[in-house]
Each structure stands twice: as C-alpha cells, then as structure tokens.
Amino acid sequence: MRLPPREVSSDFSRRLRAWFRRRSRDLPWRRTRDPYHVLVSELMLQQTQVSRVVDYYARFLERFPTLSHVARARVGRVEEAWEGLGYYARARNLHKLARRVTDRGRDTTATLPSSPAELRALPGIGAYTAGAVASFAYEKRAPLVDTNVSRVLLRMFAPSLSPKSGAGQRAAWKLAESVLPRTGGATWTHNQALMELGALVCTARVARCSECPVTMHCASSGVKGTKQQQPEPRISRAR
Numbered sequence: 001m002r003l004p005p006r007e008v009s010s011d012f013s014r015r016l017r018a019w020f021r022r023r024s025r026d027l028p029w030r031r032t033r034d035p036y037h038v039l040v041s042e043l044m045l046q047q048t049q050v051s052r053v054v055d056y057y058a059r060f061l062e063r064f065p066t067l068s069h070v071a072r073a074r075v076g077r078v079e080e081a082w083e084g085l086g087y088y089a090r091a092r093n094l095h096k097l098a099r100r101v102t103d104r105g106r107d108t109t110a111t112l113p114s115s116p117a118e119l120r121a122l123p124g125i126g127a128y129t130a131g132a133v134a135s136f137a138y139e140k141r142a143p144l145v146d147t148n149v150s151r152v153l154l155r156m157f158a159p160s161l162s163p164k165s166g167a168g169q170r171a172a173w174k175l176a177e178s179v180l181p182r183t184g185g186a187t188w189t190h191n192q193a194l195m196e197l198g199a200l201v202c203t204a205r206v207a208r209c210s211e212c213p214v215t216m217h218c219a220s221s222g223v224k225g226t227k228q229q230q231p232e233p234r235i236s237r238a239r
C-alpha cells in the first residue's frame, strides 16, 4: 500500500473538517474536554448505539462526576449504573482504572494521562480508546482507528485490503497517522469527522458517495464505479 501524497492528505483532511463543521451531530461528549467524561463516552459507545448512550452518559456522570467518585464506590454500584448497556467488563475495568489512577479514590484531583502509550497501560484501554482520549480530551495529534475509521480509510486509499485482515488493520493505522492534520486542535475535528463520516455517509451497509465530501480522493467512489453501496456483513462498533 502507498500512503497518499501530502497534498492529497491535506486536502482530504481540510474537506473532511469543513464538512464536519457543517453537518455533524451535536453530541454531549463533543462539548467537553474532560478526560474522564471523554473516556466514559468512549467506553459506552464501544458496543452501544449513540441514541442510547446519550441518556446513560448523563445519568452516569451525575452519579459519578469524577474518577475518584468511581474509585470510592463499590464495583457493584458502578455495574448497577451501567445496567442496560451490557458488556459489564467495561464498567469493571473503569472501576479498576479509577482506583489505580486516583490511588483508590484518595487523590481527588488525579486525572488520566495524556499520551496514548500511558493510556494504553491502564485497564480496559486499547489502541483506539487511547487515541480517542489523547485526541478528544487533550487535543493531541494522535491517530485512532475503530471499525468506522478503518472502513473509510481503506475504501478511500487501499480498497484491495479488507478491514478484517491483519494487513488491513495495519494499513488503516498507518493511513490514520499519515492523514492527520498538523495541529492537535485540527486533529480533534479531523478524528471526529472521520468517525462521523463512517457513521453517517460511508457506512457498513451503504456508501453514499454522492453525499461524501471527499469523494474526489476516494479509490472506491461511485464516480469511479467501484465498491459503491457494497454491504459488509457485520459491524462491531455501534456509532
């Protein structure tokens, strides 16, 4: 796979960000830079639809406003607040993480680290979530790849690779890194926009190329007669 030239990746990102500013959904976790709040939203969104997460997110943060509140609670209380979202390992990992970061709740000002490497060392945080917290809370220039992002990037720049293959995943991460804009602030918008494009326009079920802001750079665009509206069998990320 060849990475796109700098002028292509710059134009791709610029168009994507402009589209996001016009068309994105107003979601509560996009209005915050609190690392703990961003983490809660990302954990909830891993297997649950956006519309359901909106309610749970607000209720959970009302009950546990900070990491130290989570750490001081019994794990059963945290699981109880998670009830209805399923995949309770996420709640248990959040509890474990909160106890580690806040010294069992004693440090009420402790917060999450900002580098993806340090974030990944914490319970329940994988490569995607580390990139999401670094980028969405700290506005770091960090790449992220989830199901939606890998689908979009591979359709765009490496259509012969499957997102389900190891080679496809490695290519998606390389592409995600190579198309990042220069600043952390722009990276926040860029990463949100990539995910939004995968959720609304270039979806697993259908590629709406005629509505896509980056169709001119896309190797799978309907304009070029390939891959448009090809269904994929399964998605693992709900948004």
Ligand code: SF4
Pocket (backbone or CB within 6 Å): 152, 155, 156, 201, 202, 207, 208, 209, 210, 212, 213, 214, 215, 216, 218, 219, 220, 221, 222, 227, 228
């Ligand atoms: S042009 Fe079509 S296939 Fe390419 S990213 Fe946009 S919606 Fe997806």
